[in-house]
Amino acid sequence: MNKLQLTPNTTLYPVPVVLVTCGAGDQVxxxxxxxxxxxxxxxxxxxxxxxxSRASHDLIDQTGEFVVNIPWPNLELVADFVGTTTCREVDKWQETGLTTQPAVVVAAPMLDACPVNLECQVRHRLRLPSHSLFVAEVVALHALPDVLNGRQEVDFEQAGAGLAYRAGVVRERPVDNFQPDALRQQIHRWRDSQ
Ligand SMILES: Cc1cc2nc3c(=O)[nH]c(=O)nc-3n(C[C@H](O)[C@H](O)[C@H](O)COP(=O)(O)O)c2cc1C
Structure with a gap:
């Protein structure tokens, strides 16, 4: 079958979706x-x-630190919410009820709801046309025992259905008929059910 030539995109698969925490003190x-x-x-x-343009960009740039929190698949709603709202307008902590605990090395907190947390310190920065690339060292790794194999390694297969919330397409917002108010109501229902 003939292939179609498409508008270039990065088009890697699978696309991991993570929740990044950043900042310090009362500005996280x-x-x-x-x-x-x-x-x-x-x-x-x-x-x-x-x-x-992300508020988080400046927090990471200023502190040189962040935490990568790898979510369970059932945190997709949370990923959509915190990925479509900015802390400049919305108190994401209050809206989601998400809780954190202090990291061991970095100032940014670790998300309790995620089974794996990677503490990262930025070592290199590169300004690309649309994004800033932060290259960071993983300075501490935390994981629930449920996701470890016999060698104490994080093994995504241990978690049954697979650990990461994965997307098939690189995208930065929920698809087409996106309704922010409906998402806000959904996240409140999720928060109140926790
Ligand atoms: C599935 C998904 C993936 C995203 N990936 C990125 C990304 O790789 N880089 C980025 O700068 N923004 C990404 N975003 C968008 C940010 O999460 C979004 O703009 C967020 O509102 C920024 O919040 P802040 O202004 O509080 O920092 C993604 C959003 C979603 C929903």
Whole structure:
């Protein structure tokens, strides 16, 4: 069958979806991110790409730190909410009821609802046309015993249905007929059911 030539996109699969916490003290934030990649082994490093327009961009840029929280699949609603609201207008903590605990090395907090948390410190920054690339070292790793294999490694298969909330398409907002008010009501129902 003939292939169609499409508008270029990064088009990798699977696309991981993570919740990033950043900031320090009483200025901590959470947002959703899928432009993330493992990029070095010794020491372990990963890269995230963040648009300068995000409030989180400046928090990461100023502190040089963040936490990558890997969500269970059932946190998709939370990922949509914190990925479509900005802390400049919405108190995401109050709206979601999400709780945190202090990280061990970095100032940004770790999300309780996620089974895996990676504490990261930025080592390199690169300004790309639309995003800033932050290359960071993973300086501490926390995981629930449920997701460890016999060698004490995080093994996504241990969690049954698979750990990460994965998307098939790189996107930065929920699809087409997006209704912010409906999402807000859904997240309140989710919060009140926890
Ligand atoms: C599934 C999904 C993936 C996203 N991936 C990214 C990303 O890789 N980089 C980015 O800058 N924003 C990404 N976003 C958008 C931010 O999460 C969103 O703009 C958020 O409102 C920023 O919040 P803040 O202004 O409080 O920092 C994504 C959003 C969603 C829903």
């Amino acid at each position: 934030n959470i947002f959703t991110l899928n432009r993330i990649a493992s990029c070095n082994a010794e020491p372990p490093m990963l890269s995230i790409s963040v648009r300068p």
